[in-house]
Amino acid sequence: MKASDFKEGERAIVIAISGSIEFKNFLLANGISLGSIIKKNYSPKYAKQINLTVGSKMMALAKEEFLKLELASI
Amino acid sequence: MEKIALIGKPNSGKSSLFNLLTGLNQKIANYSGATVERKSGIVKGKEIIDLPGIRSLRTITADEEITKSTLLDYTQLGRPVVFVLNGMQLEDGLLLFSEIADLQIPCILVINFKDDLDKVGIRLDLVKMRKMIACPVILMNSRDGSGLSDLQNAIESNSFSIPNAVCRSLYDQWDGDQVENKYTERIASFAICETQIDQDDHFKRQKTISSLVRTVRTRSELNEDILNKSKRWDKFLLHPFFGLLSFLFTIWIIFQSVFYLSSIPMDWIDQFFLFLSETSRVKLGESWLSNLIVDGVIPGLGGVLIFIPQIAILFFLLGFLEHSGYLSRISFISHRFLKIFGLSGQSVIPMMSSWACAIPAIMSTRVISNPKERMAVIMASPLMTCSARLPVYTILISLLHPEEGSGFFNSQGLMLMLMYLIGVVATLVVAWIVNKRSQEQSSSYWSLELPIYRIPNWRNVFYNTYQKTKSFVIDAGKVIFVVSIVLWFLASHSPKDQQFITEKYDQIKIENPDISKEAIDLEYSYAGYLGKAFEPIIEPLGYDWKMGIAIISSFAAREVFVGSLATIYSIGSEEDDLIKNKMAKEINFKTGEKRYNRATIWSLLIFYAFALQCMSTLAIVKRETGSWKYPMIQFILMFVMAYLGAFGMYHLM
Numbered sequence: 001m002k003a004s005d006f007k008e009g010e011r012a013i014v015i016a017i018s019g020s021i022e023f024k025n026f027l028l029a030n031g032i033s034l035g036s037i038i039k040k041n042y043s044p045k046y047a048k049q050i051n052l053t054v055g056s057k058m059m060a061l062a063k064e065e066f067l068k069l070e071l072a073s074i
Numbered sequence: 075m076e077k078i079a080l081i082g083k084p085n086s087g088k089s090s091l092f093n094l095l096t097g098l099n100q101k102i103a104n105y106s107g108a109t110v111e112r113k114s115g116i117v118k119g120k121e122i123i124d125l126p127g128i129r130s131l132r133t134i135t136a137d138e139e140i141t142k143s144t145l146l147d148y149t150q151l152g153r154p155v156v157f158v159l160n161g162m163q164l165e166d167g168l169l170l171f172s173e174i175a176d177l178q179i180p181c182i183l184v185i186n187f188k189d190d191l192d193k194v195g196i197r198l199d200l201v202k203m204r205k206m207i208a209c210p211v212i213l214m215n216s217r218d219g220s221g222l223s224d225l226q227n228a229i230e231s232n233s234f235s236i237p238n239a240v241c242r243s244l245y246d247q248w249d250g251d252q253v254e255n256k257y258t259e260r261i262a263s264f265a266i267c268e269t270q271i272d273q274d275d276h277f278k279r280q281k282t283i284s285s286l287v288r289t290v291r292t293r294s295e296l297n298e299d300i301l302n303k304s305k306r307w308d309k310f311l312l313h314p315f316f317g318l319l320s321f322l323f324t325i326w327i328i329f330q331s332v333f334y335l336s337s338i339p340m341d342w343i344d345q346f347f348l349f350l351s352e353t354s355r356v357k358l359g360e361s362w363l364s365n366l367i368v369d370g371v372i373p374g375l376g377g378v379l380i381f382i383p384q385i386a387i388l389f390f391l392l393g394f395l396e397h398s399g400y401l402s403r404i405s406f407i408s409h410r411f412l413k414i415f416g417l418s419g420q421s422v423i424p425m426m427s428s429w430a431c432a433i434p435a436i437m438s439t440r441v442i443s444n445p446k447e448r449m450a451v452i453m454a455s456p457l458m459t460c461s462a463r464l465p466v467y468t469i470l471i472s473l474l475h476p477e478e479g480s481g482f483f484n485s486q487g488l489m490l491m492l493m494y495l496i497g498v499v500a501t502l503v504v505a506w507i508v509n510k511r512s513q514e515q516s517s518s519y520w521s522l523e524l525p526i527y528r529i530p531n532w533r534n535v536f537y538n539t540y541q542k543t544k545s546f547v548i549d550a551g552k553v554i555f556v557v558s559i560v561l562w563f564l565a566s567h568s569p570k571d572q573q574f575i576t577e578k579y580d581q582i583k584i585e586n587p588d589i590s591k592e593a594i595d596l597e598y599s600y601a602g603y604l605g606k607a608f609e610p611i612i613e614p615l616g617y618d619w620k621m622g623i624a625i626i627s628s629f630a631a632r633e634v635f636v637g638s639l640a641t642i643y644s645i646g647s648e649e650d651d652l653i654k655n656k657m658a659k660e661i662n663f664k665t666g667e668k669r670y671n672r673a674t675i676w677s678l679l680i681f682y683a684f685a686l687q688c689m690s691t692l693a694i695v696k697r698e699t700g701s702w703k704y705p706m707i708q709f710i711l712m713f714v715m716a717y718l719g720a721f722g723m724y725h726l727m
Binding site: 024026030041049061 | 129130132162163164165166169273276277280281301304305308309312313314317406407409410519520521522523524525526
């Protein structure tokens with residue numbers, strides 16, 4: 001599933017990450033890597049950010065960066 | 075002396091634990107990055123060091139780099155750490171703990187925020203956990219201090235131990251049962267991960283930790299309850315319409331409260347200083363000491379200390395926002411708008427912190443990962459309205475809008491909000507210019523931790539308010555005390571003899587029968603001559619020499635302006651009255667109009683909105699940028715903006 005199809009309230013597992021090494025490192029520092037389970041929270045369009053629950057914390061990623069993730073619904 | 079570091083993820087409660095352990099008052103807030111530099115305190119012969127929060131040993135920001143390098147030093151020296159993790163984010167915290175464990179540093183693991191765990195009924199099997207990681211584990215709550223004695227005992231008895239590698243790094247090399255630690259070497263040498271092995275390493279850690287947490291935690295999904303409450307609030311507070319409305323309403327309430335709630339205590343302080351003046355005059359009689367105290371020190375100090383209620387209310391309300399978790403939501407809703415100016419939501423907390431003081435705000439820019447953006451915020455944030463501008467604005471606004479008793483929603487509060495808005499706009503414009511001028515090519519990725527909403531710990535909010543207000547009183551008080559004495563001397567002594575001044579008074583009185591002898595004494599004092607020498611520079615802005623003296627004295631610190639005027643008008647007037655009333659009565663003898671007319675007040679407001687009159691800010695900018703070039707550019711730029719802005723405003727109004 002593409003990240004753009006990920007809907008509010010859904011849970012998914014990260015199965016691929018595209019982008020540079022720096023980007024992958026940035027995601028790692030935020031607790032996201034292959035195999036991470038994420039849940040999409042309310043993400044208003046105007047903000048161009050995606051709100052997620054990763055593990056037990058809530059965080060926001062820029063939409064263009066979030067779209068570099070490939071997910072599988074769970 | 076033995077050194078012990080407090081390590082953990084941002085917003086895991088390290089600083090409140092540090093305060094509990096040391097009795098010190100490190101800043102506490104409910105957002106990531108409240109601590110940006112090392113702070114230390116001594117407990118029973120051991121030095122406790124509070125380090126900035128770190129998300130991973132793969133550091134990104136300047137503050138994280140401080141923690142990482144300290145950790146690497148600790149690895150070399152075998153020094154111990156207390157690792158603090160948020161009990162509600164056990165997996166996340168243990169992921170970092172596993173990296174620290176691989177560095178083979180002696181640890182005590184503190185699981186914080188026991189109250190949140192209790193609220194949702196989560197239980198942890200600490201005995202099992204201790205066995206699994208072979209390290210002391212203490213459950214506590216740094217908000218109310220429960221469990222603190224266990225930690226104190228563990229520190230005192232030196233119970234630190236090197237944990238089992240919670241999930242051994244893939245870098246480690248195994249030789250039979252022996253493991254050779256290669257992870258430390260790897261962490262020390264890289265800034266970013268370069269190979270697939272880092273991804274695999276992280277994945278392996280995640281899996282192992284999930285299984286560990288499943289073993290030791292009951293009702294593992296229940297923390298969803300707390301998250302869900304925050305998510306419901308987010309649906310409202312991040313909403314495109316209601317979110318913006320809530321933000322504007324919050325800010326409006328803050329400014330209205332600053333005026334409305336402070337009016338009665340300000341009257342009390344005012345009455346107290348008037349009483350003090352009258353009593354001192356009676357008790358001390360007529361002497362130079364009496365004049366110094368009654369005309370110099372009391373009006374100078376009283377002129378500024380009267381603003382304590384307003385400053386305290388502002389700090390209290392900002393503290394409330396910091397502790398509630400709402401500041402991160404403001405970062406979220408403003409992120410896209412700020413991108414227009416080359417900034418991001420990461421800049422919001424340093425910028426809003428500038429409403430209290432630019433110094434901690436500039437230091438907190440260390441959490442900004444993009445160096446270009448960080449420089450823009452450092453250069454622009456002194457334009458945000460700091461608390462030192464509040465006394466100046468308040469007195470000028472009350473002259474511009476003297477009406478009182480119009481209830482909670484009054485024009486004075488609205489006017490104050492406008493001044494803060496001018497500060498925000500100027501900050502954004504300067505940040506945009508700095509961004510455009512910067513040659514540096516840099517990019518960064520955007521992430522924002524959204525902490526759960528909390529009802530603030532009132533003790534901490536009140537204590538922070540008290541500490542900040544005390545520091546305002548002491549810092550401003552020291553400068554004002556010295557300036558008042560110097561000004562009193564300059565304003566009450568003259569290079570001319572009394573006969574000369576009396577003759578001048580008789581001549582002037584023919585043209586201006588209302589003029590007092592005290593006003594003429596002041597005019598021919600050292601301060602009068604000094605002020606007049608420099609009057610041609612400030613006359614185009616609508617100021618007279620008395621204002622000029624107050625402006626010069628306030629280059630050390632802005633709030634001195636009000637104290638200096640209080641001293642000058644006290645010497646130049648025979649009656650004891652409020653500084654505001656004296657300013658309102660001041661007449662421009664050249665035009666016969668009020669000295670503080672609409673144009674002059676606006677000119678002063680704009681001058682103080684832009685001018686960088688704070689030596690400490692210049693010093694901190696030098697420290698953060700490593701060069702005097704930037705504070706000098708900042709000082710000149712802001713002075714030019716202030717002068718031209720005030721000039722324009724005076725002639726437009």
